[in-house]
Amino acid sequence: MPSFSSPRRGLLASVLLMAATGCSLALDTEPAQCGSDADCERFGTYPVCQEGVCVPSGLGPTGCFRGNASSEEQFLNQCTLAECVPFDNCARLGLCNPGEALPDLIPRP
Incomplete structure (x- = not known):
């Protein structure tokens, strides 16, 4: 059975040590991603x-104003959680065919 010489054992140990710690050196191991909304x-x-x-906060649209509005422009452009939902009124009423009479x-009464 072949035996490892001392320099080879040292090299093997250092390679194993680097492999074990390599990921923690390359990755951010900080326990918290943020401390405030600004982060x-x-x-x-x-x-x-x-x-x-x-x-995600769900606020939108992109470029909206966050915070307490102090001007009319800020008030009109405030962020909101509202969503735009498309609605097809033509299909609901059944009046989508331009050739048909109303x-x-x-x-x-």
């Missing part, structure tokens, strides 16, 4: 810091 600004789209992690009007 999350680098991600854009207005994330907030919750329990040390940046999470239905009769409902008589007054």
Whole structure:
């Protein structure tokens, strides 16, 4: 059975040590991603810091004003959680075919 010489054992030990610690040297091992909402600004789209992690706030649209508005422009451009939901009124009423005649009007009571 071949035996390892002392220099080879030292080299093997150092390679194993580098392999074991290599990931921790390349990765951010900080336990908290953020300490305040300002730390999350680098991600854009207005994330907030919750329990040390940046999470999406749902605020929009892009470029909106965050904070307490002090002018009319800021007030009109405030961020919101509202969503735009498309609605097809034509399909709901069944009047989408331009060639068809409109239905009769409902008589007054």
